[in-house]
Amino acid sequence: MRVLMVSDVYFPRVNGVSTSMETFRRVLMAQGIEVQLVVPRYGDESDEPGIHRVAGRPIPGDREDRLVSWSAMQPAVQAAARTCDVVHIQTPFAAHYAGLKAARQWGKPVLATYHTLFEAYFEHYLPYLPKSWLQGAARRFSRQQCNALDALVVPSSAMQQRLSAYGVRTQMHVLPTGIPLGQFRGGDGAAFRTRLGIAPKRPLALFVGRVAHEKNIGFLIEAIRHARLACPDALLLIAGEGPALPALQVQVARLGLQDAVRFVGYLDRRTDLPACYAAADVFVFASRTETQGLVLLEAMAAGLPVLAQAEMGTVDILAPGRGAWVLPNDPIAFGTQLGAFLKDPGLWPGMAREAEAYAASWSDAAMGVRLAGLYEQLCGRLNPVPDMLAVVPN
Numbered sequence: 076m077r078v079l080m081v082s083d084v085y086f087p088r089v090n091g092v093s094t095s096m097e098t099f100r101r102v103l104m105a106q107g108i109e110v111q112l113v114v115p116r117y118g119d120e121s122d123e124p125g126i127h128r129v130a131g132r133p134i135p136g137d138r139e140d141r142l143v144s145w146s147a148m149q150p151a152v153q154a155a156a157r158t159c160d161v162v163h164i165q166t167p168f169a170a171h172y173a174g175l176k177a178a179r180q181w182g183k184p185v186l187a188t189y190h191t192l193f194e195a196y197f198e199h200y201l202p203y204l205p206k207s208w209l210q211g212a213a214r215r216f217s218r219q220q221c222n223a224l225d226a227l228v229v230p231s232s233a234m235q236q237r238l239s240a241y242g243v244r245t246q247m248h249v250l251p252t253g254i255p256l257g258q259f260r261g262g263d264g265a266a267f268r269t270r271l272g273i274a275p276k277r278p279l280a281l282f283v284g285r286v287a288h289e290k291n292i293g294f295l296i297e298a299i300r301h302a303r304l305a306c307p308d309a310l311l312l313i314a315g316e317g318p319a320l321p322a323l324q325v326q327v328a329r330l331g332l333q334d335a336v337r338f339v340g341y342l343d344r345r346t347d348l349p350a351c352y353a354a355a356d357v358f359v360f361a362s363r364t365e366t367q368g369l370v371l372l373e374a375m376a377a378g379l380p381v382l383a384q385a386e387m388g389t390v391d392i393l394a395p396g397r398g399a400w401v402l403p404n405d406p407i408a409f410g411t412q413l414g415a416f417l418k419d420p421g422l423w424p425g426m427a428r429e430a431e432a433y434a435a436s437w438s439d440a441a442m443g444v445r446l447a448g449l450y451e452q453l454c455g456r457l458n459p460v461p462d463m464l465a466v467v468p469n
Contacts, residue, residue, distance in 0.1 A: 078109065114129070194214060254373060256376050259373050295361050301406060360382075371389060371399075
């Protein structure tokens with residue numbers, strides 16, 4: 076089988092879409108499925124087998140992303156789709172329209188993964204427009220795109236419910252991105268702390284992800300201020316880059332938390348990131364717009380307890396007995412419980428074991444098998460597969 080994945084984003088741009096694509100690409104190829112990508116060119120990336128880069132230009136005010144040229148994307152997708160069996164769209168911009176057009180022209184089944192809850196994002200980036208208008212526009216946009224497809228992959232049951240409420244009628248399959256479990260184990264946490272000058276026993280809370288407004292990192296900064304009332308030497312480490320960084324740095328200075336919060340930028344996923352997870356005592360997360368919360372599973376795979384809000388996609392992950400505490404949407408209450416956790420190291424080993432055991436049920440290999448089955452179903456080679464909700468562990 077040959078699969079074409081089309082996207083407006085891919086590595087070296089680091090985000091959940093890029094990670095999902097590369098994870099599935101790797102496990103599908105291990106099953107003997109040929110996967111071709113049509114993705115943007117960001118700079119002078121070297122060509123790789125199966126990856127076709129197309130021209131794009133920087134987006135004003137956003138140095139991380141590229142606005143893909145339609146004149147480059149459309150013919151590249153047309154050419155690749157001709158010899159593929161199924162077209163899998165990953166983003167709703169030029170890639171969506173190029174992928175849909177090519178699939179219909181060549182008579183191929185087409186599906187998409189709905190990675191991003193856009194109605195919650197637009198208000199951060201278009202603040203001068205009314206929130207209600209933005210939400211309505213986002214919902215109409217998503218409904219129109221999704222109902223033009225043969226199938227839709229969603230990363231969580233919460234996203235399935237939200238899209239159903241939009242009026243999406245295309246069959247949806249809950250299929251999270253799996254975790255390459257071994258990649259996040261065995262990091263040298265002691266060496267990482269030494270390199271950053273963090274004392275070996277200092278209580279360390281970690282956030283990993285894009286430093287963007289929708290990640291609600293400011294909430295975590297406010298929470299660490301309250302956590303330090305119970306645990307005065309607690310440290311919040313923020314690993315990632317993004318457009319919210321200047322505002323968060325101002326917040327830290329305004330609250331006098333320079334000794335309590337550190338920004339370490341982007342960390343290489345194969346070297347520095349596993350060591351960073353190993354260095355931490357707890358993973359903290361406050362985003363209320365996640366479609367899956369993949370980074371929570373990465374932390375759990377590294378044996379790191381999680382303290383987080385349960386909202387949207389994270390609801391499928393967070394629960395007692397899974398190495399996690401679900402905390403309230405209030406920075407004082409969140410911080411108070413975080414401080415209590417960091418002050419009591421006796422809690423950590425048991426929760427770490429629970430987290431690692433739970434993450435094992437989300438392996439990338441298992442999710443790859445499910446996605447391959449969906450491709451086969453769409454191509455008419457299999458009877459309908461069982462409800463994809465079965466892949467979400469209980």
